[in-house]
Amino acid sequence: MKSAPFDYVKPASLEEALELRRRHGADSAILAGGQSLIPDFNQRLRSAATVIDINGLSALSSIEESEDIVSLGAISRYREIQASTLIAEHAPLLKMAIPEIGSPAIRNRGTIGGSVSMADPGAELPACLCALGANFELARAGSKRMIAAQDFFTGRYETALDNDEILTRVDVPKSRIGFQSAFGEIARRKTGSAMCGVAAHGKATHQSIQDLKMVFFGIDETPILAVKTISVIEGSAINDVATAELAAALSDDLHPFDDLHCSAKLRMHYATVLTQRVLAQFVSAHGEV
Amino acid sequence: MTTDKRLISLSVNGELQAKIIEPRMSLADFLRIELELTGTHVGCESGVCGACTVNINGQTARACTMLAVQVEGDEVTTIEGASESGELLDLQDAFHARNALQCGFCTPGMLMMSAELLTQNSKPCRQEIREYLSGNYCRCTGYEAIIDAVETVSQTRNARVGEQYD
Numbered sequence: 001m002k003s004a005p006f007d008y009v010k011p012a013s014l015e016e017a018l019e020l021r022r023r024h025g026a027d028s029a030i031l032a033g034g035q036s037l038i039p040d041f042n043q044r045l046r047s048a049a050t051v052i053d054i055n056g057l058s059a060l061s062s063i064e065e066s067e068d069i070v071s072l073g074a075i076s077r078y079r080e081i082q083a084s085t086l087i088a089e090h091a092p093l094l095k096m097a098i099p100e101i102g103s104p105a106i107r108n109r110g111t112i113g114g115s116v117s118m119a120d121p122g123a124e125l126p127a128c129l130c131a132l133g134a135n136f137e138l139a140r141a142g143s144k145r146m147i148a149a150q151d152f153f154t155g156r157y158e159t160a161l162d163n164d165e166i167l168t169r170v171d172v173p174k175s176r177i178g179f180q181s182a183f184g185e186i187a188r189r190k191t192g193s194a195m196c197g198v199a200a201h202g203k204a205t206h207q208s209i210q211d212l213k214m215v216f217f218g219i220d221e222t223p224i225l226a227v228k229t230i231s232v233i234e235g236s237a238i239n240d241v242a243t244a245e246l247a248a249a250l251s252d253d254l255h256p257f258d259d260l261h262c263s264a265k266l267r268m269h270y271a272t273v274l275t276q277r278v279l280a281q282f283v284s285a286h287g288e289v
Numbered sequence: 290m291t292t293d294k295r296l297i298s299l300s301v302n303g304e305l306q307a308k309i310i311e312p313r314m315s316l317a318d319f320l321r322i323e324l325e326l327t328g329t330h331v332g333c334e335s336g337v338c339g340a341c342t343v344n345i346n347g348q349t350a351r352a353c354t355m356l357a358v359q360v361e362g363d364e365v366t367t368i369e370g371a372s373e374s375g376e377l378l379d380l381q382d383a384f385h386a387r388n389a390l391q392c393g394f395c396t397p398g399m400l401m402m403s404a405e406l407l408t409q410n411s412k413p414c415r416q417e418i419r420e421y422l423s424g425n426y427c428r429c430t431g432y433e434a435i436i437d438a439v440e441t442v443s444q445t446r447n448a449r450v451g452e453q454y455d
């Protein structure tokens with residue numbers, strides 16, 4: 001199928017883009033990597049009177065560091081994030097996740113801001129950014145606000161972003177000493193959508209894991225911080241987390257959905273398997289038996 | 290609703306092109322309809338099948354998930370250009386020799402992706418080849434022959450590089 005007609009504008013500055021956004025609001029769509037928007041247009045799942053292409057905004061394309069934070073401009077592409085030495089050093093979780101996203105051709109184009117704004121329940125980066133405690137900058141003409149990743153995702157394909165706003169930046173706190181990340185995903189194909197996945201970040205010692213953030217995706221409406229599961233893990237010895245207790249906590253934390261690819265029951269099973277895998281990643285990094 | 294057409298100019302396979310088009314026209318349709326370069330195949334129009342893969346400024350992209358207006362000023366290489374330049378010759382020969390195509394619908398995309406893989410990783414293992422091509426669908430071959438062909442080319446290219454130093 002072909003997209004419905006639209007007007008196309010490519011602003012040269014963020015101010016211009018925000019002004020267009022203010023003027024066109026709900027009738028506009030931001031075009032970043034286009035790897036979700038254009039397929040939706042082509043399938044007529046969506047249409048917009050005005051498409052605002054933000055690919056010309058060099059202010060949104062850099063990856064920079066300050067003392068405690070790595071800031072990624074909204075149009076940082078998966079490929080660039082994967083190649084970034086700053087990300088490798090300070091937010092390796094993103095590098096673990098990106099190879100699981102789409103095909104390399106999709107990763108050449110897709111952006112962090114697009115992934116976050118799309119809020120696909122199966123997407124990797126939203127979960128990683130929740131696990132890392134990232135914050136997003138949302139701008140509108142004349143003002144901006146910051147919002148925590150965990151508060152940004154409000155539902156399946158739904159976010160706190162207003163029609164007149166543009167997501168401009170993702171701030172990721174640098175990983176602190178002693179902290180490490182773990183990641184796992186189960187999909188039908190390497191690059192297919194996750195039937196269940198988990199992103200985790202925490203402080204592991206030989207005894208236990210503390211300050212753990214463990215966020216599931218592909219299983220519930222939004223990325224889910226598995227609060228009960230985390231407390232079971234934090235309360236156990238690192239190499240002796242009781243399986244039955246974990247399973248009970250996971251079924252409290254998660255509300256899996258059924259779809260074409262996977263039943264809710266199988267998703268729940270995968271959540272247990274992935275939790276074990278993540279624990280094993282923490283254990284093996286600490287040389288424990 | 291109608292929208293204003295606009296002029297775009299870009300380089301396709303080394304030739305400058307200027308056309309007046311609707312903003313909603315995908316790059317795939319632009320190549321096929323406006324330039325009659327029908328080697329870029331259109332399967333799903335949603336980024337999933339990989340048949341429309343082209344190269345834009347040195348990187349692969351799905352031509353169905355890009356608007357033609359977005360590639361203003363860019364350099365696009367399609368399967369036609371990559372074939373004429375000879376850069377795919379050994380891959381094409383290997384696909385032929387190993388029966389890595391039957392209907393040929395997926396082949397342009399498979400070749401564009403394989404070429405990019407081999408420039409980034411000259412010695413991919415079979416698993417890496419499989420993963421790189423896993424976003425490209427083939428409904429005929431069962432993939433095994435495609436993996437074989439790419440592996441063969443990687444080995445012959447490396448042997449050739451080896452010879453230069455013998």
Ligand SMILES: Cc1cc2nc3c(=O)[nH]c(=O)nc-3n(C[C@H](O)[C@H](O)[C@H](O)COP(=O)(O)OP(=O)(O)OC[C@H]3O[C@@H](n4cnc5c(N)ncnc54)[C@H](O)[C@@H]3O)c2cc1C
Binds near residue numbers: 035100103112192
């Ligand atoms: C075949 C295929 C497989 C895929 N597999 C995966 C996968 O495994 N995992 C995964 O996570 N994703 C996957 N994707 C989706 C891909 O990651 C997209 O790139 C991503 O969802 C959207 O990013 P984008 O930059 O392409 O955004 P676009 O498609 O340009 O935009 C997506 C949405 O976000 C809005 N938007 C974009 N940027 C902003 C901004 N800065 N401010 C406000 N709104 C904005 C747009 O208006 C649109 O509604 C896949 C896509 C395809 C085609």
Ligand code: FES
Binds near residue numbers: 331335336338342352
């Ligand atoms: S037609 Fe472009 S990916 Fe299928």
Ligand code: FES
Binds near residue numbers: 395396428429
């Ligand atoms: S050869 Fe027919 S789809 Fe691949």
